[in-house]
Amino acid sequence: MEFPKLRMRRLRKDKIRPLLKETKLSAEDLIMPIFVDENISSPKEIPSMPGYFRLPIDGAVKEVGEALEKGIRAFIFFGIPSYKDEIGSSAFDDNGVIQKTLRKVKKDYEDAVLITDVCLCEYTTHGHCGVVKDKVILNDPTLPILGKIAVSHAKAGADIVAPSGMMDGMVKAIREALDENGFEDVAIMSYSAKYASSFYGPFREAAESGYAFGDRKSYQMDIHNSDEALREVELDLKEGADIVMVKPALAYLDIIWRVKEKFKVPVAAYNVSGEYSMVKAAAKLGFLKEEDIVYEILVSIKRAGADLILTYHAKEIAEVL
Numbered sequence: 001m002e003f004p005k006l007r008m009r010r011l012r013k014d015k016i017r018p019l020l021k022e023t024k025l026s027a028e029d030l031i032m033p034i035f036v037d038e039n040i041s042s043p044k045e046i047p048s049m050p051g052y053f054r055l056p057i058d059g060a061v062k063e064v065g066e067a068l069e070k071g072i073r074a075f076i077f078f079g080i081p082s083y084k085d086e087i088g089s090s091a092f093d094d095n096g097v098i099q100k101t102l103r104k105v106k107k108d109y110e111d112a113v114l115i116t117d118v119c120l121c122e123y124t125t126h127g128h129c130g131v132v133k134d135k136v137i138l139n140d141p142t143l144p145i146l147g148k149i150a151v152s153h154a155k156a157g158a159d160i161v162a163p164s165g166m167m168d169g170m171v172k173a174i175r176e177a178l179d180e181n182g183f184e185d186v187a188i189m190s191y192s193a194k195y196a197s198s199f200y201g202p203f204r205e206a207a208e209s210g211y212a213f214g215d216r217k218s219y220q221m222d223i224h225n226s227d228e229a230l231r232e233v234e235l236d237l238k239e240g241a242d243i244v245m246v247k248p249a250l251a252y253l254d255i256i257w258r259v260k261e262k263f264k265v266p267v268a269a270y271n272v273s274g275e276y277s278m279v280k281a282a283a284k285l286g287f288l289k290e291e292d293i294v295y296e297i298l299v300s301i302k303r304a305g306a307d308l309i310l311t312y313h314a315k316e317i318a319e320v321l
């Protein structure tokens, strides 16, 4: 059949279009990042992320309550600890910032899905995601530490742990540590295909996780590669990942698509800090309509194949969904 019998525009009428939406975005698809800072007593706006705040522990609990009311169910917590050292001890301190936060949130909001970022960079003096010796980021000595962090988070109430450091074998190390400690039911969402991206700039200010030397290219992926992302995902799935993540999201829709097509497993995509800040900056200048742009970006990420989207726009967009 062809024109004039076939007319694509018939189904584009206002009344009909909503019936045929192939992609639907809902608040349940979103994971809201929360920065908890142990060193502050009132919310502190992050200069490079207008409208986003570092929160004291009580503020984080309150934030979860407000977001739940808007229909968001899942939260990922990043901590800014009261002390840092060479190996990131404050990350696996049972009285650390994340552990304290989880216990409080859990008490008030049993139904919230609590996810934790498992990494060293916010907790080490050098700001790298692994143990450092002679300016080299060491893989294997980092693994038991990641296991300890995950177990400590699980003890405090994490439902899902999310290793983000791109160390080889991190998923296996964490799965084993969790299982040995009776946390077989805690899931792993691995930052599987995490690129060495310039889009993370604002986050490093937000989480105080800038690094003292070098860059993250010895462990995060080369932006030029996509077959490599499939290998990373395959390995993480073999090691026991329950959900795999692609990060960043918007400039990496092709990767999301390939991962979903090939593996048919739950895929999360991280709409990162730089993507958020670009939208905010353009909106502030009046160059685009923020709400529409945010909606379109998130729909695009979902259409590409993401089941879940980590986004700093979560709360504002949940209001209009």
Ligand code: PBG
Binding pocket: 117, 119, 121, 129, 164, 165, 199, 200, 201, 202, 203, 204, 209, 216, 271, 272, 273, 274
């Ligand atoms: C920590 C981590 C980073 C992000 C999430 N977890 C920063 C990095 O790897 O440098 C970035 C998130 C964002 O930019 O929104 N490993």
